[in-house]
Every structure is written in structure tokens, then in C-alpha cells.
Amino acid sequence: MDEIDRKIADILQTDGRAASVDIASAVGVSTSTANERVRRLVANGTITEWRGVLDPEKVGAALCVFVFLDLAYDGEAEACRALMAFPEVQELHHISGQHSYLMKVRVADTNALQRFLQSSVKPLPAVQRTETLVSLDALKETTVVKISPDARES
Template sequence: MPNKTQETNAIKQVRHQPAKLDDVDRKILTLLAQDSSQSYVELGEVLHLSAPAVHERVKRLKRDGVIKATVAKIDGCKVGRTLLAFVLVNTKNVLSTKRLLSLGELPEIEEMHTVAGDSGVLLKVRVRETEGLEELLGKVQDIEGVDGTRSYIVLSTFVERGPAPEL
């Protein structure tokens, strides 16, 4: 039978140390964050480096986990998921939070975070309409140990981005 420490550690993320990045690495990250489809030649021209030098740096940034993925940023409204909401989930304990993690595979859930404060988990969800949100909330509330939810529907988004690589 697992002890309390093992149960808690099952949902904790590994603490990461910041990577050692120089100014060129940060500039590469900034350029890729703006448009990840740029070729190594194009990046090299801006950075005054050869394409192979940029390629080696990008490979290292990927290997070190600084670049986690190269993905298309999709407009939720254009693919029919017009309702964006943040849902705070009240859980009774760590085991309840762990059970909630099983919902992470649902396509409606874009992000899931454990948080400090009145709630245990924060979800970023995107659904087609209010009925889709109601259905998702039902799935969340069906999980043993979930005491309740509080939803915030987004009206407009003005800034949405990842972490800035430049300090």
C-alpha cells in the first residue's frame, strides 16, 4: 500500500532547472515562437549564423527540453469550438485530484493545472457551445472526491502566448 508521500508524488511534476541559454539561444526561441515555420537559412540570416549552426542549436534546445514541440496554433472558433472557459475544480484531497487527471485525455480540455488557493485544479476548456460545457462539467463532477466547480466563460482574448524566452 503506497504511503502518503508516494500518493502526493504521483501527481507532482518534476522540478526543472532552467537551461543554460545564451543571447543567441534566446533570440532563436523568440524567432521560432513568432513563426516556427522559418527555415534554418532564414533564421541564420537574421542571426548572422550559418544554417547548420542554427540547426545544431535548435537540436540542442529540443534535446534539452527547452523546445517541447513544434505545433500549429489553431483558432478554436474556426474549428467550431467557440466557447472558451476556465473551470476551477474543488477536490477533497490528493487522491481526488489524481482521479481528475484521467480526464486529461478529453479533447475539450486544453490545459490542466493543480493550483494553490480555494480550488485544487484549474482547467482550460474549449467546447462548441454551452451544452458542451454542461456535459463536460457533468463528467468532472461525476468524479469521486470532486466537491464542485466554478466556471468562467471567456468573452474576449487579448493576449495568449507562451513564456517569453527573453529576460
């Protein structure tokens, strides 16, 4: 991944709808070269998705919570597959420290959270304990990744 690829990737992760001609102009290459580089970034797995980002409040998912999960080893893989399948779960991280996993969840309100935990999470056989933290305000929430100058093409 050279400097031009890094610039193109940075542009696209902040504006996935950027026009090829605008990308080309911003990085100093022809439009066809910019298009080819974007195709290569997709083909090599650097760009993994194209999607719209929604305002959670406008789509009924205003409450953001983080749930620490302690899972038993027996049934852990099955529990993780089940958790990843729930649309309310935005992120699931295997973490170090006192808990096994950290899960980011978005639901409408505390009633919806209680229903989700009681009916979907806690019944999973491997779930031994949960601890829920409610986000009062998201000061920064992004999917933008800082691109290292040492980034290599895979």
C-alpha cells in the same frame, strides 16, 4: 543558453516554420550552426513541441471557459489523470487559494459545456465542487514565453 540560443528560441516560438536560412540570418550565424543550435534546443528540452495552432471557432470550439475545481485528497491523482485525458481540457493548473485546480476548457457552446461538466467532470469521485467562468472575449491568448536573459541551458 546564450544570447543566440535565446534569439533562435524566440523566433521559433512565434514562427515554428521559420526557415533555417532565415533564422541563421536573423541571429548572425551560418545555416549549419543555426540547425545545430535548434537540434540542441530540442535535445535539451528547451523546445518541447512542434505544432500548428488552430482557430478555435473554425474547429467548433468557440466557447472558452475556466473552471475552478475543488477536489478531495482521496482520489485527487486519479481525477487529475482523467481530466488531463479529456481533449476539451486545454490546461489544468494546481493552484493556491480557495480552490484546488483551475482548468481551461474549450467546447462548441454552452450546451456542450453542460454535457461535458455533467458527464465527464462531475461524476469523478474526487470532484467536490466546480465554479465555471465563461470568457466573453479573449483579448490575448498565447503560448509565447518571455525568455529571461538569465535563462540557462538545462
